[in-house]
């Protein structure tokens with residue numbers, strides 16, 4: 497390998513190679529146009545990974561040469577670019593899925609013998625999950641989901657690039673977390689990234705009191721934070737050395753005069769807070785726990801994929817504490833069955849008790865929400881789950897599930913390949929989800945379990961005329 501490793505961005509037209517090129521190079525604003533030895537129809541730039549400088553070659557200029565199918569010239573140029581590279585960034589469009597052109601380029605990349613990092617671009621939003629999964633069958637390893645346009649997934653990509661090149665980098669620690677920070681951010685900043693918490697609940701549940709109790713006199717308040725929406729009341733503080741950004745809906749609600757208005761306002765505050773938060777603490781009044789509005793908010797938070805904690809406040813007013821707690825836990829289990837294992841933590845904001853337990857629950861749920869389970873672990877689990885409880889048959893044929901992987905965290909999101917996704921009953925998906933949750937110990941967070949149609953991702957595609 498030369499002293500400056502060279503990376504070629506390769507892929508069919510329109511997958512977003514140039515956008516990715518710009519994203520990566522602009523992080524250091526160091527476009528280099530006159531690196532010798534490269535032809536004019538490639539664009540070259542540099543970007544930095546930790547203390548390493550990498551040279552990036554974009555083959556996007558070649559796209560003009562292609563009309564309809566891939567022009568020969570383009571293929572040759574890609575080959576030349578790959579030939580000159582130490583690493584190939586192979587880009588696909590996750591929204592479009594895998595096309596025959598992708599497959600043609602993948603063959604070139606594979607046959608080069610160069611290390612390849614497979615990039616599933618345009619991965620923002622749900623429409624991309626399908627293409628992400630299809631990408632496995634290119635035989636170029638696990639895809640990394642990014643959105644070059646939105647700057648998402650770049651830290652994962654950088655980490656994969658560094659590891660493929662055998663580089664040690666300081667940003668490595670934050671990789672695989674599914675965060676969307678820019679790669680230029682250093683590890684220290686990433687580690688100090690605050691956990692975003694929202695405290696929501698009905699009026700008078702005690703939110704303001706809890707916020708004050710959490711902030712305390714002695715704790716450093718560094719907010720309000722700039723850069724958030726203007727009407728967001730957020731406060732930065734540390735809890736036992738852990739940085740927190742707290743979204744406090746209580747302050748906003750005060751403006752409301754009459755109760756009805758207050759209820760309405762508090763619901764829309766809650767929705768905004770949930771959008772902002774990683775962990776949502778739903779604070780309920782122990783004397784009137786889990787009323788309709790509480791459950792609606794909790795359901796919404798789960799729907800939005802947030803980690804959920806239930807704080808039961810005014811615990812000081814409760815006589816038969818044990819019995820009461822059990823009743824509330826039962827009610828949570830029944831009413832929020834879509835997210836088993838939600839933590840229910842009794843607190844007294846007024847007497848400042850239970851705060852530590854509440855925050856511990858917040859941190860451990862956030863950890864689960866960020867967790868990534870490796871593809872091999874998942875594929876050891878899948879057959880055992882299928883064996884314990886076989887999938888049903890559809891039109892006389894047993895539905896098969898062959899491969900599972902976790903494309904993203906926050907919340908944990910899984911995709912399994914299935915011979916007939918539309919035939920698999922919801923109850924079976926629920927079984928798999930719950931088994932996955934139990935096996936990998938992921939209580940209290942929503943889990944997304946998607947199915948993708950495929951016979952077998954590793955099987956070579958049969959001829960186009962044949963039914964696959």
Ligand code: GDP
Nearest residue numbers: 699700701702703704705746809810844845846
């Ligand atoms: P918010 O509307 O959710 O912000 O609720 P507040 O924080 O304004 O509290 C509503 C009322 O409940 C106030 O009178 C508080 O003093 C009271 N309160 C809050 N927390 C507790 C608690 O832990 N125990 C008791 N007994 N009262 C509390």
